[in-house]
Amino acid sequence: MNAYGQLILKHEKYVFTLALRILKNREEAEEAAQDSFMKAYHALRTFEGNSKFTTWLYKIVYNEALGRLRKTRNHTIQLGEIEDLPCDSADYLDGLKSLQLAERKDLIRRGLDAIKPMESVALTLFYLEEQNIKEIEEIMGLTGSHVKILLHRGRKNLLDSLRNITNSELIHLL
Amino acid sequence: MKNLSKEDKYIQQFISELGTDRPSAGFHKSILEKLNPKQTLTVYRPVISPLAWKLIGSGIAALVICVLLFLPGGENSTPLMDQVPKISIPQVAISFPKVSLPDIDLSPIVIQSLVVFILLAILSAITTLKNLKTS
Numbered sequence: 001m002n003a004y005g006q007l008i009l010k011h012e013k014y015v016f017t018l019a020l021r022i023l024k025n026r027e028e029a030e031e032a033a034q035d036s037f038m039k040a041y042h043a044l045r046t047f048e049g050n051s052k053f054t055t056w057l058y059k060i061v062y063n064e065a066l067g068r069l070r071k072t073r074n075h076t077i078q079l080g081e082i083e084d085l086p087c088d089s090a091d092y093l094d095g096l097k098s099l100q101l102a103e104r105k106d107l108i109r110r111g112l113d114a115i116k117p118m119e120s121v122a123l124t125l126f127y128l129e130e131q132n133i134k135e136i137e138e139i140m141g142l143t144g145s146h147v148k149i150l151l152h153r154g155r156k157n158l159l160d161s162l163r164n165i166t167n168s169e170l171i172h173l174l
Numbered sequence: 175m176k177n178l179s180k181e182d183k184y185i186q187q188f189i190s191e192l193g194t195d196r197p198s199a200g201f202h203k204s205i206l207e208k209l210n211p212k213q214t215l216t217v218y219r220p221v222i223s224p225l226a227w228k229l230i231g232s233g234i235a236a237l238v239i240c241v242l243l244f245l246p247g248g249e250n251s252t253p254l255m256d257q258v259p260k261i262s263i264p265q266v267a268i269s270f271p272k273v274s275l276p277d278i279d280l281s282p283i284v285i286q287s288l289v290v291f292i293l294l295a296i297l298s299a300i301t302t303l304k305n306l307k308t309s
Contacts, residue, residue, distance in 0.1 A: 004209070008202050013194035020195050030197050037205045093184040101191065108192045127189040155185055 008037055011054070014129065015061050021120040022065035024113050032068050036061040051138060055131070059139045062121065069117060096162070107162060114161035119154030126151055226301050233293055 015036060019029035040060050047056055096104060112120045118140070125131045125139060136147045222230075280288075 005202065005206050008205055012197055012201055016197040016201070017194040026195075030201060033197060034201070034205050034208070038208060041209055093181060096184070096188070104188065105192050108188045112189075112192075123185070123189060127186045128192075128194070155181060158185065159181075 004041055011057060012037075014054070015057065017128070018058060018061050018121060018124060019065045021112060021124050022062070022069055022117040024117065028068060028072075029065070032065045033061065036064045039064065052135065054129070055135045055138055058125070058129070058131075059141075062139050063141075066117075093159075107165060110165055111158050111162040114165070115154060115157040119150055119157055122147060122150040123154040123158065223301055223304060225304070226297055229297055229300070 012033070016029060016033045019032040019036070020026065023029045023032060036057070040057055043060070047053070096107070099107070112123070121140070122136060125136050126133075131139070133144055133147050136142075137144055140147065140150075142150070
């Protein structure tokens with residue numbers, strides 16, 4: 001039990017963050033993360049070691065959070081056509097870089113909250129957890145091409161939402 | 175494509191800067207508590223202790239025996255109390271200072287109830303003392 005306690009301490013932040021990216025609500029995310037750890041504890045014997053422990057754990061969290069999301073909201077995965085990113089994205093991102101760290105963090109958080117949960121999770125797994133496409137496929141139960149689409153759309157929608165947030169704040173300032 | 179890779183780099187940097195969110199303080203403990211719930215042992219402690227029951231029982235038994243022995247059974251029978259040979263107790267002449275105490279005439283029922291009340295009071299005092307010692 002003590003060993004599992006150490007395991008919880010090691011992974012609680014990532015597990016909670018993942019649940020939060022999907023549910024976008026701290027209380028719900030905490031409940032989902034707790035239930036995930038409990039499910040993982042009871043299913044530890046079934047972990048065969050074919051994949052990384054984190055991949056196995058994140059899969060449990062992902063399914064738990066998604067299950068909760070489906071219960072509360074009518075949620076479906078839509079993978080439509082991919083639009084190209086606007087050309088001035090890099091300039092805009094350069095502008096973001098000049099912001100203070102705290103401001104930038106707040107903006108990114110709000111941007112991630114504004115995009116679809118699946119895209120937010122895909123971006124978090126890819127950029128924060130540095131999971132490769134193969135591992136994200138396993139966690140999300142999608143094909144490689146679907147994951148790539150999600151990442152592309154996630155990047156685009158994140159930039160769009162960041163632009164919307166900054167524009168609306170500028171309008172408020174004016 | 176060049177733009178995309180630059181964006182990739184930026185998004186990676188921004189998401190890394192944002193980092194992870196921390197759950198509430200009791201998060202880790204509450205999971206362990208749910209996984210290993212403390213077994214609460216409920217020890218049965220009777221309101222009236224066995225000793226108190228024994229005292230009550232012996233009191234009632236003594237009362238019944240007294241009633242059977244000392245009360246007359248019929249018109250012709252004499253109560254046991256009267257059959258006890260009178261023992262002549264030597265009178266000791268002690269001269270007490272004359273204090274005029276009022277004569278309290280109590281009926282037998284009042285005396286009995288007083289005795290029972292005193293017995294119960296002693297019982298409750300004993301049980302209270304025992305409880306204080308155990309706690």
